[in-house]
Amino acid sequence: MREHVVPGSHLITDEAAAYTKVGREYAHKVINHAETYVKGNIHTNSIENYWSLLKRGIKGTYISVEPFHLFRYLDEQSFRFNNRKDNDQGRFMAALSQIVSNHAKLTPVIM
Numbered sequence: 001m002r003e004h005v006v007p008g009s010h011l012i013t014d015e016a017a018a019y020t021k022v023g024r025e026y027a028h029k030v031i032n033h034a035e036t037y038v039k040g041n042i043h044t045n046s047i048e049n050y051w052s053l054l055k056r057g058i059k060g061t062y063i064s065v066e067p068f069h070l071f072r073y074l075d076e077q078s079f080r081f082n083n084r085k086d087n088d089q090g091r092f093m094a095a096l097s098q099i100v101s102n103h104a105k106l107t108p109v110i111m
Helices: 043-063 067-083 088-097
Strands: 010-014 027-031
Touching: 043 067, 067 088
Parallel strands: 010 027
Antiparallel strands: none
16 A cells, blocks of 8 residues: 555545554545445545446446556546546547647658
């Protein structure tokens, strides 16, 4: 976790045992799903929605995913999820704005 999550980050998790030791380095809030799913602003609904959409995309759209390319599917799903409130044109423009071109670095050829 230390390798991928900046110390001091806010973590909101369920009460799985794997998260019991993160308390000192992170602002950690826990939701006990046996009692409730939301406590004020503390919930895991967003991440559960993300995983649900990812699983549906893999099973329904891609059908098979090579582990070597998994990070690409995760990047695509993250982009879709983070821009889910935008329309198709907005998502297209956002995708275009993130394309890095080597053409700007080329020296023009004069004939």
